[in-house]
Amino acid sequence: MMNVRILCATTALLLAGHAPVASAQDAAPAPQPTAPGIRWQKEVPVIASGEWTGARLPDGQPDVGGFWSNTISNHSNFTDPQAGPPGEPSAAAKLPRDQRAPSRVSDPADGQIPYLPAARALQEDFARNFPNPVKPRYIEPLARCAPAGVPKSFMWHGYEVRQYPGHFVFLFDSGTRIIKLDGSPHLAPGIKLWNGDSRGHWEGNTLVVDTRNNNGKSLFGRYGDFMSENATVAERFVFDADGKRFNYIATFTDPTVYSRPWTATIPARRYTVADKPDGWHFDVKPVNAPGKPLQYEHYERICAENNGPFGGGAVGVPSDEAVIDR
């Protein structure tokens, strides 16, 4: 039990402390020049789609396995990624807009999600109520350990890619995405899932994924941006030839929520033994293999079992009740 409490506290620090932790890390001497905090890079590099010239796996896939994480910020704010969550503006929020990373909305050009009026009202209502959630609907689902889903999983902690013939697997802290590469049909449309149902294939340096069966429940972040269960997401993971970066470029189509399809771009970088573990982007431990070259591993990913209440705008909801009858 003691361990559970300790883990709860750790979770609370990591979840609730997003802004303070980031500030502290920003202020402290950078442990490494590339990633001094949660939100650190202001630019989104351009990575062109094209041929893959890097290493390949025996089945022909570009070898992009390993640890990855976003480079500009967590999910606090989708369209102004480094400005902080509702009610808790970051220090950078005072700076001119062009001194922070751009909106993750790369199309349309204004950086805003083209909501229909009713959908915009729902998003704004969530953002207004997020700092003091008086109803369950205003609690961030990730704070309840819900899967971060599409696309929020790419804005949370670091994650791991493992590749297999016919499968591309993402291991996130809050769930797992298995992308089938075998050309099989999607699940029946009535099945709605936190991570959706994904089918993908490689086009040169780009993993192209068609994600359907979304339940729309995970939201995109703390401002309540969202899609509905009617959405389809066309995802492109464009990997740089040197294997150090990829851009996640996803086009969301949902006529019941948006006035037109729109596109998000989320940059990510790889973490290797050349990086220091930081407990966030690269939350790993050295593999215990004396006499062998350094390797890192991520231990088991647990959340619902350890979740507890905490403050800071992200309200955790401990759950210790039966939820299934099967």
Next chain:
Amino acid sequence: MIRKTAILLAASTALLMPALAEAAPAKSAVASAPAAPAIPRQADGKPDFSGIWQVLGEADYDLEPHAGRRDAPPGPGVVEGGVIPYTAEAHERRKANFAARAKDDPRLKCWVLGVPRGVYYPAPFQIFQRAQDLTLVHQFGNQVRTIRTDGSDHPQEKHQEFWLGDSRGHWEGETLVVDVADFNEETWLDRAGNFHGPDLHVVERWTFLDANTINYRATLDEPGVYSKPWTIEVLLHRRRDKGFQLIEDYCYALEYDRFYPHKDGQ
């Protein structure tokens, strides 16, 4: 009608004339029976357990032999020797767990089932295998276990109290042997309240019986809870249903998913 008669005649003739049957080349008889498919193997020749697997049996209801009851179908038990060798004190706790099973089984919260329970819980899990590791993605809840087969050992830092333990595997001939250690005591072993403590040590043995069946054995040891190590054995079957795939089942989210996106939950 004519063809059928001919077949029957031919069969009868063969039966009646053993000498003739013997005369038929033995090779063709062997060739006509479909050969059992070879077990899948990795590039390095080790067995390849990649695929979707599921138990067929009653182990998760109760590892021990039991008659049918309101909340469990009957089962012959999967414990070698019949019963779990609890110490006297642990046996009392097991009885209390059994009495409270309708509300205390951690599965009801959709929490991590642990090792070995996740393996024989009646839901599919997918094994992804590389030379250096196996990744077990269980459909139920958020349970992902990595079994490293790269010669590495358990973490130097002990008492981390993992929900799934820490798994390190190696090959002994055709068998994957996995040493699993450093658990917490939050998980149960089945719906009947069978349990372990924080010092549980599990050794699993995974062996292909044929290309679509795995013989799974797990030996559990924990002094103070069990009077001696004990072993379970179940078979795991490859899910071969047309179009079958894992469908995420983050059932712990069922408690609150009605509030999203932007709903009052009615």
